[in-house]
Amino acid sequence: QSALTQPASVSGSPGQPITISCTGTSSDVGAYTFVSWYQKHPGKAPKLVIYEVSERPSGVSNRFSGSKSGNTASLTISGLQAEDEADYYCCSYTGTTTSDIIFGGGTKLTVL
């Protein structure tokens, strides 16, 4: 079971938008709408920012949005803020009884 593929790092200036991609296969990302994204600051627990590809939990800024095309999901953060600097992980359901969940390798977002 290989991790979903994410870029190791992305960066952007305050106020700019960035997009993080998450590429899987037709057995996970491409097969289901059960893609979620997590924000993780060092020393903190992960925080859910997107679920079901594009749904935003209550309390999460509307600057966070998600989408999917084929086997690739994307997280977009508009109007970057310094507090957005963190690691971001995508996650997908795999639909198998022996596995179930797979994470991406993570992307380090740097706000310049």
Next chain:
Amino acid sequence: QLQLQESGPGLVKPSETLSLTCSVSGDSISSSSFLWGWIRQAPGTGLEWIGSILYRGSTYYNPSLKSRVTISVDTSKNQFSLKVNSVTAADTAVYYCARLIRANRYFDLWGRGTLVTVSS
């Protein structure tokens, strides 16, 4: 408000068994709407799903860890547990427990995490 708290030894010797417990407070663990999962992050690496369990005992495991991992649930104590056998330094990580929405497979609530170091 539901909270999850991991507990267990912070230091385990190589070849021994790592044992952690996640205590759930603020709501019952006995709901078919949720799975209860373990995730870990080794130093300098990403998140790795270890496995999940339903309150009735059905389990799902990461294939890469399945041979060494056991997840169990104790509904009377509102807890679920993780055991990893034959640990090595590669099992050194921060271990998180989390609630997984069963219908949509996303983790909505997480514990703070606990660092487990494997060393003699």
